[in-house]
Amino acid sequence: xxxxxxxxxxxxxxxxxxxxxxxxxxxxxxxxxxxxxxxxxxxxxxxxxxxxxxxxxxxxxxxxxxxxxxxxxxxxxxxxxxxxxxxxxxxxxxxxxxxxxxxxxxxxxxxxxxxxxxxxxxxxxxxxxxxxxxxxxxxxxxxxxxxxxxxxxxxxxxxxxxxxxxxxxxxxxxxxxxxxxxxxxxxxxxxxxxxxxxxxxxxxxxxxxxxxxxxxxxxxxxxxxxxxxxxxxxxxxxxxxxxxxxxxxxxxxxxxxxxxxxxxxxxxxxxxxxxxxxxxxxxxxxxxxxxxxxxxxxxxxxxxxxxxxxxxxxxxxxxxxxxxxxxxxxxxxxxxxxxxxxxxxxxxxxxxxxxxxxxxxxxxxx
Amino acid sequence: xxxxxxxxxxxxxxxxxxxxxxxxxxxxxxxxxxxxxxxxxxxxxxxxxxxxxxxxxxxxxxxxxxxxxxxxxxxxxxxxxxxxxxxxxxxxxxxxxxxxxxxxxxxxxxxxxxxxxxxxxxxxxxxxxxxxxxxxxxxxxxxxxxxxxxxxxxxxxxxxxxxxxxxxxxxxxxxxxxxxxxxxxxxxxxxxxxxxxxxxxxxxxxxxxxxxxxxxxxxxxxxxxxxxxxxxxxxxxxxxxxxxxxxxxxxxxxxxxxxxxxxxxxxxxxxxxxxxxxxxxxxxxxxxxxxxxxxxxxxxxxxxxxxxxxxxxxxxxxxxxxxxxxxxxxxxxxxxxxxxxxxxxxxxxxxxxxxxxxxxxxxxxxxxxxxxxxxxxxxxxxxxxxxxxxxxxxxxxxxxxxxxxxxxxxxxxxxxxxxxxxxxxxxxxxxxxxxxxxxxxxx
Numbered sequence: 001x002x003x004x005x006x007x008x009x010x011x012x013x014x015x016x017x018x019x020x021x022x023x024x025x026x027x028x029x030x031x032x033x034x035x036x037x038x039x040x041x042x043x044x045x046x047x048x049x050x051x052x053x054x055x056x057x058x059x060x061x062x063x064x065x066x067x068x069x070x071x072x073x074x075x076x077x078x079x080x081x082x083x084x085x086x087x088x089x090x091x092x093x094x095x096x097x098x099x100x101x102x103x104x105x106x107x108x109x110x111x112x113x114x115x116x117x118x119x120x121x122x123x124x125x126x127x128x129x130x131x132x133x134x135x136x137x138x139x140x141x142x143x144x145x146x147x148x149x150x151x152x153x154x155x156x157x158x159x160x161x162x163x164x165x166x167x168x169x170x171x172x173x174x175x176x177x178x179x180x181x182x183x184x185x186x187x188x189x190x191x192x193x194x195x196x197x198x199x200x201x202x203x204x205x206x207x208x209x210x211x212x213x214x215x216x217x218x219x220x221x222x223x224x225x226x227x228x229x230x231x232x233x234x235x236x237x238x239x240x241x242x243x244x245x246x247x248x249x250x251x252x253x254x255x256x257x258x259x260x261x262x263x264x265x266x267x268x269x270x271x272x273x274x275x276x277x278x279x280x281x282x283x284x285x286x287x288x289x290x291x292x293x294x295x296x297x298x299x300x301x302x303x304x305x306x307x308x309x310x311x312x313x314x315x316x317x318x319x320x321x322x323x324x325x326x327x328x329x330x331x332x333x334x335x336x337x338x339x340x341x342x343x344x345x346x347x348x349x350x351x352x353x354x355x356x357x358x359x360x361x362x363x364x365x366x
Numbered sequence: 367x368x369x370x371x372x373x374x375x376x377x378x379x380x381x382x383x384x385x386x387x388x389x390x391x392x393x394x395x396x397x398x399x400x401x402x403x404x405x406x407x408x409x410x411x412x413x414x415x416x417x418x419x420x421x422x423x424x425x426x427x428x429x430x431x432x433x434x435x436x437x438x439x440x441x442x443x444x445x446x447x448x449x450x451x452x453x454x455x456x457x458x459x460x461x462x463x464x465x466x467x468x469x470x471x472x473x474x475x476x477x478x479x480x481x482x483x484x485x486x487x488x489x490x491x492x493x494x495x496x497x498x499x500x501x502x503x504x505x506x507x508x509x510x511x512x513x514x515x516x517x518x519x520x521x522x523x524x525x526x527x528x529x530x531x532x533x534x535x536x537x538x539x540x541x542x543x544x545x546x547x548x549x550x551x552x553x554x555x556x557x558x559x560x561x562x563x564x565x566x567x568x569x570x571x572x573x574x575x576x577x578x579x580x581x582x583x584x585x586x587x588x589x590x591x592x593x594x595x596x597x598x599x600x601x602x603x604x605x606x607x608x609x610x611x612x613x614x615x616x617x618x619x620x621x622x623x624x625x626x627x628x629x630x631x632x633x634x635x636x637x638x639x640x641x642x643x644x645x646x647x648x649x650x651x652x653x654x655x656x657x658x659x660x661x662x663x664x665x666x667x668x669x670x671x672x673x674x675x676x677x678x679x680x681x682x683x684x685x686x687x688x689x690x691x692x693x694x695x696x697x698x699x700x701x702x703x704x705x706x707x708x709x710x711x712x713x714x715x716x717x718x719x720x721x722x723x724x725x726x727x728x729x730x731x732x733x734x735x736x737x738x739x740x741x742x743x744x745x746x747x748x749x750x751x752x753x754x755x756x757x758x759x760x761x762x763x764x765x766x767x768x769x770x771x772x773x774x775x776x777x778x779x780x781x782x783x784x785x786x787x788x789x790x791x792x793x794x795x796x797x798x799x800x801x802x803x804x805x806x807x808x809x
Contacts, residue, residue: 004803106652106766118763122770126777132804133781136791140776143792204801261657269769276773301804304563304783 002211004135004199005052007142008281009192009215013222014149015278016189017246018094018271020334022226024185024341026240029231034174036182037223043183043349044190045216051352052209055196057359059205063197063351064292065299070358077293083197083351084289086344090188091282092321093337095119098275100330101244105268116325119276120318126280127287127317128310131202131301134284141277145270152267153225156253162232170231184342189226190219191348198285202301243330287313367441367453371396374442381445388418394453397463401448406463411452423454432459443519466490472598476743477577479615486576489598491523494578498525498591501582506530514543514594515551521595522557525581530588535604538785539590553597555744561603563783568751568775570744571784572603573610580614604784606791613741634736639752639775642679643760643768645729649675651764668723676761678722682730683753685712690734 016022025033058066063083067076099116107115126137156162193215196203230239230249242248250267260266290313291297328336368383375381380399385392393415397407410431415422426432435444435458441451448464466489474486487494499507510524524543526536539561546560554574562571575581576599581591584602592601611631616624649668653661671678689708693701713731717724733753740746752775759767779790788804 102766107764110763115763115766118767118770122774122777125774129777129781132788133777135803136780136788137777139792140780140790141773144776202803204803206801259656259660262654265652265655265765269765272766272769273773276770280777302783 002209004139004203005193005196005209006211006214006218007138008195008199009048009190010146010218010222011138011142011274011278011281012192012195013189013219014146015094015274016185016222017226018097018275018278019090019188019341020097020243020337021185021188021341022230022245023240023243023334024338025182025227026230026245028179028182029170029236029240030173030176032173032176032179033182033227034171035176036178037186037227038174039178040183040186040190041216041220041223044187044219047349047352048190048193048215048219049209049212050356052193052196052212054352054356054359055200056203056207056209058200059203059207060201062199062201062288062292062299063355064289065201066355066358068292073295080289080292082347084286086347087282087286087289088317088320089340090344091123091279091286092317092324093333093340094275094282095123095279095321096325096328096333098272099325101247101268102272105247105264113322113325116322119279120321122276123280123283124311124314124318126276127283127314128306129284130303130306131198131284131288133302134281135199135202138277138281141273145273148266149270149274152250152253152263152270153229155255155263156229156233156249157225159233159253161252162229163235164232166236167228167232170228170236180342181338184345185338186223187345187348188341189223190215191344194348194351195281195285197351198288201299243334283314283317286317367451367458368394368396370438371441371445371451375445386412386415388415388422390418391415391422391454393422395450396445397450398445398448401446401465402450402463403465406461407450410461410463411450426452426454426459432461434459446519447521468493469598472576474577477575477580477614477741479577479613479618482614482618483577483579485578487578487581487593487598487600489596491521491593491595494593494598494600495523495525497578498581498585501578502527502585504585507585512543514546514548514557516547516549518550518552520551523593525585525591525593527585527588530586531590532588532787535590535785535787539592539603543592551594554592554594554599554601557592557594558601558744561601563785567782568778569607569748569782569789570610570742571605571782571789572601573605573742574599574744575602575742576600577614583614583617604787606784606787606789607779608793610740610742610745631739631741634739635749638733638736638749639756640768640772641729641733642683642753643756643771644765645726646675646679646757647760647764647768651760655765664723664725667725670720671723672720676757678726679729679757682716682722682726683733683757685716686730686734687750 025037028036064076064080067079071079096116099112099119102115103110103112127134129137226246230242230245233249233252234242234245239245247264247268251262251264253263254261255263255266287310288299291309292299368385372381372383378398380401382395382397382399384395386395387393393411395407395411414420414425432452435441438458441458444460445451448462448466449460450463452459452461468489472486472488473484476486485497487497495509504527506527506529508526508528512522512524513519514522522543524539542561542563546557548556548560551557551560558570558572558574559565573580573584581600581602584591589602589604592603611628616628648655648661649664653665655661656664668675668678685708689705692704692708696704709731713727716722717727737746737750740749756768756771759771761767763770776790782789
């Protein structure tokens with residue numbers, strides 16, 4: 001079931017816009033962003049292919065089971081809790097940012113906490129479903145939204161306002177050495193494969209990942225578009241004046257035919273769907289990680305009716321999310337995000353190396 | 367025997383009990399006159415018994431239509447189904463002489479088709495089985511009999527192809543049928559509500575159909591069919607969302623046009639659920655969403671309307687729902703009057719009086735018409751409800767609220783299961799070799 005790996009990959013890579021990835025990259029556009037993009041693409045694709053391959057050595061198992069089997073509990077439980085934090089934090093930042101975006105562009109009079117609360121309730125509902133339902137949900141939302149997002153991106157690329165000269169100027173800075181923060185930001189685009197940590201449970205027993213080449217192709221494509229298109233439309237200097245670069249970029253496009261003229265609205269609605277499904281997927285995985293800490297827990301991918309502890313755990317995540325927006329403003333959020341992206345990157349590659357080693361050990365012992 | 371039977375039943379005029387004698391035997395006969403074919407009583411029992419051309423006992427023992435029953439507890443049961451009870455030499459026999467009043471060779475009207483088969487299933491199980499067997503002549507077709515309803519004891523048949531059926535689904539439906547505890551089951555729709563597994567599901571998880579060709583095709587796909595005596599509809603399960611978007615006509619007509627029509631149905635669903643909510647959000651929240659010319663013409667068209675947009679929407683939706691309900695319940699002769707009065711005169715007048723905008727009239731009619739595009743009636747009903755929660759969300763959150771609502775609906779659909787099978791998922795070409803997600807670890 002290659003396509004489910006690809007769905008997760010595409011979902012996370014398209015979602016980078018909500019995590020300030022372009023804004024972080026643009027801060028470094030004169031000193032190392034482009035080379036960081038290249039570095040991140042190499043590391044990201046490689047670890048993606050290796051990780052999915054390693055996970056397929058553990059048929060029907062997620063990371064919690066693997067760690068619980070192979071490590072003592074005092075190792076596995078803190079690690080699982082940290083991984084849960086990793087998923088919760090990215091999802092929660094995303095939904096916080098999107099609540100602010102809705103408040104800014106759609107309902108300026110509404111209270112941002114009310115909007116966030118409703119989004120949280122929706123995500124609680126979606127995230128507490130079974131893993132199988134979650135995968136179907138991801139599939140449906142991507143099939144409905146990604147073609148349209150792709151169309152809009154293509155429209156942006158083909159726009160006659162595009163200044164290719166600016167893009168060339170920006171790409172001339174490729175010789176400067178990569179920096180940690182932009183590498184971490186760009187590497188986020190490639191982290192979709194990490195969702196296999198839980199979703200591997202649902203994969204069929206004889207599953208082998210075949211379309212490995214798709215990961216670098218999709219990743220590099222999305223990375224290039226989300227970095228270079230705003231530069232082409234706003235200019236190398238102008239691009240850093242925006243916090244939500246892509247909202248400004250999509251607002252600079254117009255659809256001449258049809259009911260809706262401003263691309264911004266379509267873009268935001270599509271990304272709203274993507275954000276909701278990403279957040280619920282992130283919370284769902286974090287929930288499974290937390291559930292993996294209970295000693296007697298037996299994983300199941302399709303439970304009906306939904307056990308009560310799903311609701312309890314996910315509601316805790318929602319409360320954290322609302323508190324985060326209450327305590328932090330946007331400036332703090334973007335600082336937190338750029339630091340968190342770095343921490344997260346190291347954790348991610350640590351996990352990849354660990355799982356790959358475990359899968360090797362398993363093969364030798366067998 | 368006769369004494370016992372008369373004590374079993376409440377005093378009923380149509381309960382016939384006779385004791386007759388010939389040279390050899392004394393025969394006791396009991397039957398319910400209104401349920402049986404009286405000519406069968408005389409042809410099979412009274413005439414041969416009195417003529418005495420051969421020993422009546424020999425006749426009863428050789429003719430396989432007479433069945434011996436041992437258990438006195440089943441007497442009442444048998445009588446009520448239109449069987450005749452005989453007591454001959456202290457052994458009890460039954461003979462099926464039921465006379466069933468039913469519709470004669472009905473024509474498919476709910477799911478009509480232009481060029482497909484025109485007959486519908488019958489209200490009598492025997493006739494229905496005849497129709498299905500002639501379309502699905504397979505030795506593997508298994509028919510199980512049972513009853514549902516503790517008082518109505520409605521006869522029920524469970525049909526499936528024993529080679530193709532999914533055993534987990536079969537076990538699932540058998541278990542659910544055992545749990546049905548209603549007193550009276552009148553139609554398959556009632557049974558469907560009892561069987562569906564969240565009880566208050568928003569969407570039907572079983573197809574109710576009257577078409578034998580749909581049943582036959584479903585059997586060939588390994589699905590299970592439940593039929594009830596006295597209902598000309600069959601219940602086909604498991605079903606997924608996309609089955610409901612399929613008319614049988616799609617199989618019989620030109621391929622390109624049917625593909626187009628199917629996509630039209632999905633578009634219609636989208637319109638009929640979101641349009642009223644979008645109207646509210648565009649008027650009251652985000653007029654900047656549309657291009658300027660359109661926004662102006664919408665605003666201009668409701669310049670005479672004195673109240674907020676959601677009251678307007680509720681007003682018109684109440685009218686249209688009442689109209690649909692009225693034309694469904696009214697006798698056929700009056701029905702057309704109701705639609706003319708409601709649709710033409712009221713709509714036009716409401717707009718001219720400045721109670722609603724002309725755009726709202728268009729929205730209402732689009733909502734009503736696109737709702738009827740859905741081929742299966744139960745799904746059409748389910749979809750009809752979906753617009754109201756969206757309206758509530760759009761009152762509070764505008765366009766974003768509609769997007770929220772649609773997301774929740776999709777999530778709901780994705781988590782729904784029809785007898786353990788996924789209800790709403792994208793079915794790509796899933797091969798056995800590749801395997802499918804969810805084969806392992808499911809509970």
